[in-house]
Amino acid sequence: MSEVSELWIILCALIVLDLQCGFLCLEAGTVRAKNASNVALKNISDICCVATVYWIFGFGIMFGTSHAGLFGTTGFLLPLDNTTGELAALFFFQLAFAATAATIVSGAVAERERYIGYVLFSLALGAVVYPVVGHWVWGGGIFSQDQGWLQSSGFHDFAGATVVHSVGGWAALVAICIVGPRLGRFTHIRRKFEGSSTAMKALGAVFLWIGWGAFNGGSALFFGEAVGPIIARTTIGAAGGGIAAIIVCLLIYRYARVDIIINGVLAGLVAGTAGIDIYTANDAFLVGALGSVVMVLAVELLEALRIDDVVSAVPVHLAAGIWGTLAVALFGDPSLLPAGSRFEQLGVQIQGILSIGTWVVLALTPLALLLKRAGLFRATRRDEVRGLNLAENREQNSLADFVRQIRSHHRKGKTGDRLTIERSTENSGLAISFNGILDRIEGEINTQLARLNEEREMRLLAEKSFSALRKVQEESAWAARHDALTGLGNRILLDEISAVGGTSEGQNILFIAIDLDRFKDVNDSYGHDAGDRVLIVTADRLRAHLRSGRDFAFRIGGDEFIMLIDFEGDEGRAQMFCDGLVDCLCETVDFGPAELRTGASVGFAIVGPHEQGAETRRRADLALYEAKAQGRNRAVAYASTMGALHEERMEMLNDFKRAFERNELGIHLQPQVAAQGRMVLGCEVLARWEHPKRGRLSPEVFLPLAEELGLTAQLDARIFQLALAAWSDVTAAGISLPSMSVNVSAQRLSDPALMVDIKEAGPFPGTLTIEILETAFMDNINEELRDRIWELKSQGIRIEIDDFGTGHASFAGLLELRPDRLKIDRVFVPGIDQNPERRNLVRGMIEMAQSVGTGVTVEGVETEAEAAAILAAGADVLQGYLFGRPMNLSDFISWAKGQDSRQSQVSA
Numbered sequence: 001m002s003e004v005s006e007l008w009i010i011l012c013a014l015i016v017l018d019l020q021c022g023f024l025c026l027e028a029g030t031v032r033a034k035n036a037s038n039v040a041l042k043n044i045s046d047i048c049c050v051a052t053v054y055w056i057f058g059f060g061i062m063f064g065t066s067h068a069g070l071f072g073t074t075g076f077l078l079p080l081d082n083t084t085g086e087l088a089a090l091f092f093f094q095l096a097f098a099a100t101a102a103t104i105v106s107g108a109v110a111e112r113e114r115y116i117g118y119v120l121f122s123l124a125l126g127a128v129v130y131p132v133v134g135h136w137v138w139g140g141g142i143f144s145q146d147q148g149w150l151q152s153s154g155f156h157d158f159a160g161a162t163v164v165h166s167v168g169g170w171a172a173l174v175a176i177c178i179v180g181p182r183l184g185r186f187t188h189i190r191r192k193f194e195g196s197s198t199a200m201k202a203l204g205a206v207f208l209w210i211g212w213g214a215f216n217g218g219s220a221l222f223f224g225e226a227v228g229p230i231i232a233r234t235t236i237g238a239a240g241g242g243i244a245a246i247i248v249c250l251l252i253y254r255y256a257r258v259d260i261i262i263n264g265v266l267a268g269l270v271a272g273t274a275g276i277d278i279y280t281a282n283d284a285f286l287v288g289a290l291g292s293v294v295m296v297l298a299v300e301l302l303e304a305l306r307i308d309d310v311v312s313a314v315p316v317h318l319a320a321g322i323w324g325t326l327a328v329a330l331f332g333d334p335s336l337l338p339a340g341s342r343f344e345q346l347g348v349q350i351q352g353i354l355s356i357g358t359w360v361v362l363a364l365t366p367l368a369l370l371l372k373r374a375g376l377f378r379a380t381r382r383d384e385v386r387g388l389n390l391a392e393n394r395e396q397n398s399l400a401d402f403v404r405q406i407r408s409h410h411r412k413g414k415t416g417d418r419l420t421i422e423r424s425t426e427n428s429g430l431a432i433s434f435n436g437i438l439d440r441i442e443g444e445i446n447t448q449l450a451r452l453n454e455e456r457e458m459r460l461l462a463e464k465s466f467s468a469l470r471k472v473q474e475e476s477a478w479a480a481r482h483d484a485l486t487g488l489g490n491r492i493l494l495d496e497i498s499a500v501g502g503t504s505e506g507q508n509i510l511f512i513a514i515d516l517d518r519f520k521d522v523n524d525s526y527g528h529d530a531g532d533r534v535l536i537v538t539a540d541r542l543r544a545h546l547r548s549g550r551d552f553a554f555r556i557g558g559d560e561f562i563m564l565i566d567f568e569g570d571e572g573r574a575q576m577f578c579d580g581l582v583d584c585l586c587e588t589v590d591f592g593p594a595e596l597r598t599g600a601s602v603g604f605a606i607v608g609p610h611e612q613g614a615e616t617r618r619r620a621d622l623a624l625y626e627a628k629a630q631g632r633n634r635a636v637a638y639a640s641t642m643g644a645l646h647e648e649r650m651e652m653l654n655d656f657k658r659a660f661e662r663n664e665l666g667i668h669l670q671p672q673v674a675a676q677g678r679m680v681l682g683c684e685v686l687a688r689w690e691h692p693k694r695g696r697l698s699p700e701v702f703l704p705l706a707e708e709l710g711l712t713a714q715l716d717a718r719i720f721q722l723a724l725a726a727w728s729d730v731t732a733a734g735i736s737l738p739s740m741s742v743n744v745s746a747q748r749l750s751d752p753a754l755m756v757d758i759k760e761a762g763p764f765p766g767t768l769t770i771e772i773l774e775t776a777f778m779d780n781i782n783e784e785l786r787d788r789i790w791e792l793k794s795q796g797i798r799i800e801i802d803d804f805g806t807g808h809a810s811f812a813g814l815l816e817l818r819p820d821r822l823k824i825d826r827v828f829v830p831g832i833d834q835n836p837e838r839r840n841l842v843r844g845m846i847e848m849a850q851s852v853g854t855g856v857t858v859e860g861v862e863t864e865a866e867a868a869a870i871l872a873a874g875a876d877v878l879q880g881y882l883f884g885r886p887m888n889l890s891d892f893i894s895w896a897k898g899q900d901s902r903q904s905q906v907s908a
Helices: 003-017 019-030 033-063 085-108 115-138 149-153 161-179 198-220 227-253 258-273 281-304 313-331 342-373 381-386 398-412 428-463 466-480 491-498 519-526 528-543 571-585 613-629 640-659 699-709 712-732 753-761 775-780 783-794 811-817 836-850 864-873 889-907
Strands: 508-517 552-555 560-567 589-591 594-596 599-606 635-637 665-674 680-691 695-697 739-744 767-772 798-804 821-824 855-859 877-879
Touching (some): 003 019, 003 085, 003 198, 019 033, 019 198, 033 085, 033 115, 085 161, 085 198, 085 313, 115 149, 115 161, 115 342, 149 342, 161 258, 161 342, 198 258, 227 258, 227 281, 258 281, 281 313, 313 342, 381 783, 491 552, 491 613, 508 528, 508 571, 508 613, 519 528, 528 552, 528 560, 528 571, 528 589, 528 594, 613 640, 640 699, 665 889, 680 699, 680 712, 680 767, 680 889, 699 712, 712 739, 712 753, 712 889, 739 798, 753 783, 821 836, 836 855, 836 864, 864 877
Parallel strands (some): 599 635, 680 739, 739 767, 767 798, 798 821, 821 855, 855 877
Antiparallel strands (some): 508 560, 552 560, 589 594, 665 680, 665 877, 680 695
16 A cells, blocks of 8 residues: 555544544434533543444454454454554544444434443444454455455445444444333324534534545545545435435425435435445436435334434434445446346345344344343433433533522521522523512511510510419410300310210200301402401301300301200290291391392201210201202201211212213313413313213212212223313314313322323324312422323323412422413402402412413403403413303314304404
8 A cells, every 4th residue: 555545544534533523513413402411422432432442352353364254353452553554544444434333323312321321332333243244344355365254245335334334223223222212202292302403413414424525535445546536426425315305305394304404415425335436426316315215214114113213323324324235236337346247236235234234133132131121221211301411421500400409498498598599591580589489488487486576575474473374374275165256166165065965854955057158159259358257247146146154156167157055945946046047147247338148057956865965966967958958048957857868978979989880970171262362272171970860960069979989080080081082073073172171180190090091092183281180289299290290291291280379289389390381260260350459469370370481271251351351460371151161062062163163254
């Protein structure tokens, strides 16, 4: 070899090593930013590791004295001293090829593989697998004239379409099949992940194009008149691949996709590599163009098989490499084909493709399975979500630092500490808001501490006087047995009096159970101050019917009262007394300019001789239930037949058990519309029970039954199935329903079958939203439920927090879970157009949600004035009777078609 040729090989080897720069840029631009540094780590590690093992083992296996044409047996651990100039140049050139084959795997398995497992996989590829293939095809001519068995058969692969690219592609295919797809990659929406930089990808492709000229030009192994045409045809082949990719994009996708065009150029380069030395320019262009088409078909095949190849390494290097190897027999100069005729050459090329593919798969599959079993191949779900930059390289980012500070603050519980505000990051607004909340909390704590200090001083003064201390003790004893709001006795005092026992001979005690009717409506409409006013007036009215020392009244619950009357007379006189009591309690209550109207249901029983208080109370409660059943605002005496009410409840429980078998559970759909423009955005699924005797029952009736029977999760599963079937029917009716919301309880969320049902049911006609019920667990969510929620989000399912603002879901829980939407409860809506305080409260909740990128739905909208006020507060989705009541499937379809018709008329 002349000095000029030796210089040419060394120069080409350096430029081929530049391919690593191209692969690095291409992969770093394709992956998400949270994994880009990990890609750089793997690429630089490839060069170091493969160079080492190829020097120790690989070069000898590839070019050493052949053993039966299968592998080399000499040339290991080359000294590379100053006397090995030509040999050293060839070694360096082949080392660059080996590094290229290993790096192909890096891009395919990016974003979910562990660093250690990848390095071990690359070492095996560079030390043994690749050199054995190289010996089969290129083995003769350095240490001996013995040829590899494929080389002696006439197999032609000029610059490595099979030896380098197909080997790398086969290895990548083994790796991605065993490591599995990235989380959330294959869902019903055929999700694509956005890369960190398209410009970086394109830059990598240009680097690779440049390096490919040396890749092919250096493979001539001397500098002569053939080098220039080889490099020129290499560029023509790449151009052919790019042109074909542009045409395919416009025909199939209707727009130019930069990733397809980049891969088309690379596929054209790979396809031409095998026979670029025996092609004309026309041949090179056509082979490159067809290689690009083969690549696109391979991309679609992998997508259909749900095989996740991040940089399309298998379509570009394996599929296009196989095509390029076959194209040697189809397009090469017949006079230069080693096997003689095109047909014989085609047979040899097929034999080489199959044997090399079999060797690579059989050699690397056991290693990959072993690494996966040892936990060294696939990153954990948590690490994959966090990103490999942080998990594998310990590189921090601003969001991870922010979340870590939140968790540290929660763990330490020090309200005086504040989050660090880095105004140069996008999380500074969150940190400022969080610190503001802590300021408010700390101020409230200081206020409470000041009050506690005042109480302490008062107690110290009280201790100076025995009489004052005794007074405090008496007041404390009184407070323990009396309701703080009304001054009536509480449940403790009632139990103490009832424990005395039944009546003595000649004494009658009338036991009266009282429940206020429509009390919740007062609270919802006028606020808790109005409710407190009703309770105080009710207590005063009860006191007016008491005789000191003989009669007692108690408040035992929110709007529940008990009276014990020392009574003389029969049941008829008791009925008259209780009827008068009902009339008194039904009078209006003044509350500012408003008159509050409530009613009262009364059940009473006369204490029997020696009867225990608990038994009397049970009878009075049964009478109270009967009063409510008869229409409220009435007094009902206990009758022995009322025991059947208990049996009726048991019957309801048994009926609900059988409701699943009898298909009595159904659904209604209530529309959800855009606050601006009123476009239908979706619907909420509401459960209904079609009872064969009692008619249609709402969840308020049967949800307590389901919870008591432990059937909540089963009920959720049934409603979910009905919802998906209804969604399909709506879609089949020609109605586009973008979203459907389904309620899921905490029990169902913990059930592993939930994810199985969702995956089996997909793909959905639109976006499925899970509304999480019983949100009291939000502040103390365990790791399993957190993972379940993130898993739902990774499958493209939206998460919505239901009944927000009623005291369940907290801001800390919101930061942890990042829900897609919050649904503000209906209790905040009535009168919002006339009540500035309520309007400001709703606006504050909306702004808090939007500060973390969460949308807001407001339910319970019944008037245009309420809708306008909520729109002004910033909500984006509305739900309520104003837009549509809950409807069965057929009514909803008719309603939706009417909406489409009206929308079309408005558009016209």
